[in-house]
Structure formats: structure tokens, C-alpha cells
Amino acid sequence: MHQDDFPTPGWKERFPEPIKFLPVIFILGIIGGLYWIYLTCHLLPRLQESKTTTTAAWEFAAFHAVTLMLLVCYFLSVFVHPGTIPDKEEDPSWEYDGSEDPQPIAVDTALHIRQEQKRSGERRKCKWCLKYKPDRTHHCRVCRMCILKMDHHCPWIYNCVGFRNYKYFFLLLVYTNIDCVLVVSTMLPSVRAGTQPTTPFMTMFLLIFGETLAGFLCVLVTMFLGFHIYLMLQAMTTIEFCEKSTRGGFRASIYDRGFVGNICAVLGDNPLLWMLPMAPPKGRGLTFVTEDTRLTQDMEAGRGLRRRAHEAKEAAHIAPKRRTDRPYSTGGTGSTGQSEEDSQSGSGSEEVPRAVADVGSSRDRPARASAAETGSYGATAVGEERVLRASKGSILAPVMTSR
Template identity: 45%
Template sequence: MPDSSSSFPLAPLALPDREPARFLPVLFVCTIIFTLWAIYNFVNSAPELLWAQRGWIELIIFNSLFAMLLVCYTLCVVTNPGEVRKRSCLIFREKKKLPPWEDHAQEKKRSGARRHCKWCGKFKPDRCHHCRVCKRCVLKMDHHCPWIYNCVGFRNHKYFFLLLLYATLAAHFMWITMFESVVEEEEPLGRVFLLVFGMVLSSLFGLLLTAFFAFHIWLAFKAMTTIEYCEKSTKKLGFSGVGQRIVQLRPAMLVDSLLTIARGEAVDLRVKNEAHARERARLYDEVNALKKKIIKDQQDHLAERDRMSATFNQRIEEITREFADGVAMKAEERRRSGGGATSEKLRLRVEELTFER
């Protein structure tokens, strides 16, 4: 049976051993996030809650963005980006009856054989790279991010994209709404210092995150990864699938969209698409053949009906002609036998009926 970890979208794969010291960037990011959260909630928003309804609205919006940011950041850290698992891949391929990988892989050795990782010895599908920090081959690897101490790959790329979205929105929302509190002259010096510190820090992060997020949006439209952009390899590989990539990375606010990840093994994405294309082409041909058969049957039915109608009309004409001939013969016999004027009238009547028919 396939691995049970793929049955639930949030179940992480087996993570490699990580050095505790390398979690320091994660702790630093968490410290910055919660520091800005505390400054905004307790220094900026708390005093405004007493006399302004605007403070409640800003507080709800900011904390909603912060909650989504925190969830996405946690998922980026704990979710395995995806690795080549030989057993589950073989089971998937046997179940779907797909052709071998090497028949469809675009990245191959010069000899034409499929690639293998020289570090872990596993088969390397297209867009798979070995991360020396995580010590594993990552499916559809985008890059290794030290700030989440994890690789961004097939299974957590969506969380990383959403993290950039919510972090950018939260940072800009924070410094824009704090600007009014900073310019007020009657604020205590200590509060003004914290507000200025929070506004400058959030504006700086907002600027950096905006540029980084715009870069990843551009990559999504190009259907590229960061590694492919750095290596300039898409010209020779010709990867496509912009629509599927945008759908996979859609930044929806729905919980169902947030809690779902890319399923499958990633090594089969192109093969599955080709199999689906062949299946669609087969169904299309069958539908066209069925349409042609129906049209031909209808034409044959109409031709048969016309033939039967012509045969019926011809038979009616023959019967009418035989009847008229019989009546004429009887009239002629009566005339010869001395019927006189009566026979002549009968003959005229018969000719009249024959003409009408």
C-alpha cells in the first residue's frame, strides 16, 4: 500500500536531522515578528481603542494578516518540501499504468540515460536538485531558505508564496497606520520612540518583501523556479504549465485553499499531463467517430425511406394503370357487343378517370 503520509495533506514527510544552531535564523525571524506585533497592538492600537472605532478595525485587519502570516510561516518550516521516494513512486506508476520516467524526462545525461544523484544515489526527475544543507534531493526545488531552515520545493512552495503575500501586506499596513500616531506632537517620548522604531522596521521589511514577492510573481508567470532562473536553463528545457502553477499558488484566504498542498510525487507531473492529453485525444476521437456513425445512420435511414417511398409510388402507378386498362378492355368489349351510346359514355368516363389519375 502507498505511504499513509500522502493521505493527509498536512502530514510531513520524514525530515532529516537538523543542527539546532541553524535554527537561530528562525528564532531571529520569530523575534522580529512578535516584536512588531507587540508594538502595533500594545503601543499603537491599545490607546486608540478607548475613543476611536478606527482602532478596532485596524486591530482586526492587522491581527488577521498576522495570523495568516504565522500559519504560513509555521507550515513553511515544518512541511517537507518533497523528496524522491522510490517505493511510493513505483506504486503510483503501477496503479496509473504510466510509462517509464526516462521515456519522458527532459533532463538526461549525454548518453540519454536518466539522471541519478551522486550524493544520495536516487533517481533525479526533472527540476529535482540535491540540497547539501538538508542533505537530500528536493522535488521541484526552488531554493534553500535559511530563514525557514528548509528548502522551498514541491510540497511547501504554496505556503512560501502565501507567506510573502501576507508578510508584505502586514508590513505595509503596519507602517501606514502607524504614521498618524508618529506625527502627533502630544505623544510621550517613549511611545514615540517605539512607534518610530516599529514604523521604520516595518517599512524597511515592506520594501524588501515587495521586491522579493514581485520577483516570485514573475517566476510564477514564467513557470520557473529560482534555481532555473539562476542557471538560465529554461530555454533548453522548455518547461511550461503557467496556468497550473498559478492555480497551485493561488493566494486565496479560504482555509481549504491554505491547508491543501500539491499531491503526488512531482516526478509524474509531466507524464500525467501527457497521459491525460492522450486520454482526452482518445475520447475526442471516439466522440467524433460516434458522431460520424450517427450522421451516417441518419443519412442511410433517409435514403432507405426515399427508396421505399419511390417504390410505393411506382407500385401505385402500376396498379392504377392495370385497373384503367381493365376498365378500358371491358368498355371495348361492350361497345363491340352493341352497347351503343351507353358504351360510348362508359368509354369516355373511363378515359376521364384515367386522365385524372
């Protein structure tokens, strides 16, 4: 089901306090002021000069194209709802009743989808909305609802930045940065010319004010854009970044899909439309674990590790039994003629092994040679050891007597 098939909250529910539109009006005032300064104090005078007409024409086209994209992305960031948990009529499985027992984490074995959980193992739930929370969902007290893949609440757009409008907000930062760089770099010759004594004071003031304001915004927006580029490549939101920083670790996100996959998760699947305010990421925003995410890959790797560990454990359990059941050979191998049980119990004297070794060394040479030729020396030695042990009483006595 496409995300637009799900209804969004009404106007009064989304914007309950009109006074909070003041930051939006302030931002529009800044955009309009810089536009007017750049147009009247820089572009139009340069278009009237024959030496700078061509350059000013290119600047005019580029500036208006970028500014148009900026305004489109800004209005989309303000008016596109970031997405919320489905209502009971849409999907009753997200409804939470306080009297119900805690429900276990749902798992889809086909895609290995797992929901985030509390430390107790229960599903995350919102006590204000009385709904279970999907992955990466948080409750916004300003918007008074749960926001899917919530990044942060931005007062400058009077809206939360979440699953459905994050692309527009990201492109807003991109085009704002481009516009500020364009204004600062191209208006600098006009600022230098405006410092001449013949320049009217108001023109000089507007040029210096516009250049300073554009430069200040350029620095701020560049830093903010760089931060969000980092978040996009790390498959994290601002809330997840803050949670990791407070916990003292910046391990890779379980939603990591690789370099290109993380970009597609923000800007959409079609690279040709990445820089256009259209074709946002697919999905409803209720789950983010796919076959390409790190969580699924770690689960598969964990299964392989557990399988190898289990096989190694079984092999280690079988090996001692084989060593215990195999008797040791005597004569020429450095063995004392004791089994593993004898060596552990300490039975037998020092003279008995020497006598057996001596007898074996004098009588076993033909057997060893023939065994080596046939490649069955180990089996012959085992058989000889059994014979020697069986005849201890009959052989040792003459030997000891002769000594």
C-alpha cells in the same frame, strides 16, 4: 496515491543541527516585536479615543487576521517537508547502483512524460543519495537529501522550499507584505503625533523604530514577492531561473501550462482556496509534464511540422520527374523544340528549330484552332511535335534547299 501517503524523514534527519534554528527564532522575535509595538503604541491608544475608536477597531481586526495567517504559513513552511525521492521500499525504480549501466530516459507515451537528462542522454542521478533524480529535483547539502521541485534553501525557515511547502512559503510572502503595508500605512498618524514634545521618549523611539523596520521589510518582501510571482507565472523555480540566466537565455519553461495553469501548479486547483494555507497542488512531485504543458504541445507541433516537411519533400521529389517526362510543345509557345535533356546537353543547331517552327507555324494553324475549341491543345501539340521530330529528314531537306 496522495502525497501524504508517503512517509517523510524523521525529526533528527530533517533538523540535524539545532543551532540553525537561530534564524527562525530571530524572525519570530521580529514578528513579536512589531506586533507589540503596533498593539501598545498605536492600536490601544486609538481605541481609547472616541474619535478613532471605529477606525482602530477595523485596524485591530484586519491586523490580527493577517498576522494569524502569517504565523500559520510560517510554521507550515518550517515544519512541512518539501518532499524527497521515494525510498527503495516505496518505489525501487528510483534506486541507482553505481555498477549498473546508464539507463535510458523513461517515456510515457500516454502523457508524453519525459525526464530531464544529461547532455550525454543519461538519466540524472544523485551521487550522494544514490538515486535517480525526477524532473526538477536537486540535492540540498544543508538538508542532506534530494528535494522535489527544489526552489531554494531558506535559512530563515531552516528548510528547503520545494514541492510540498512552496504554496505555504508563497503565502508567507503575501501575508508578510500585506501586514507590513498595513502597519506602515495605519501607524503613520501615530508616528506624527509621537514627534510632539510631550510624547515620552521611549514611545517616540518605538513608534519611529517600528515604522522604519516595517517599511524596510515591506520594500524587501515586496521585491521578493514580485520575483516569485514572476517565477510562478513563468512556471520556473529559482534554480531554473538561475540556470537560464547563466546560459544566456530566458526561453519559456517546458513546464508552462498557461496563466491559470501555472497558478494552479503552485496554489492548487481550487481558486477559492488559493489564499488559504490548505489544498496544496496534487501529485507526488515526481513528474510535471502533462497534456497542458509546453513540452507536450511542442512535441505535438513538432510532429505536425515533421509530417508537413516530409510531405513537401516527397512532393518536391516527384515534381522533377513529371517535368522531365513531359515533352515540350512547339510552335506559338516560345519553346525551342528541345526537351530538358537536349537543353542540358546542348545538342541541335540553331537552324533546325527555326525550320521546325516555320513549318509548324504554316501547317498547324487549323490544328491549333480546333484544339482550342475542344480544350485539348496541349495534347495536339505534343502529338505534332512527335510527328515533326520523326520527319526531320524528309521535311528539313526541301526547306533548306528552297532557302
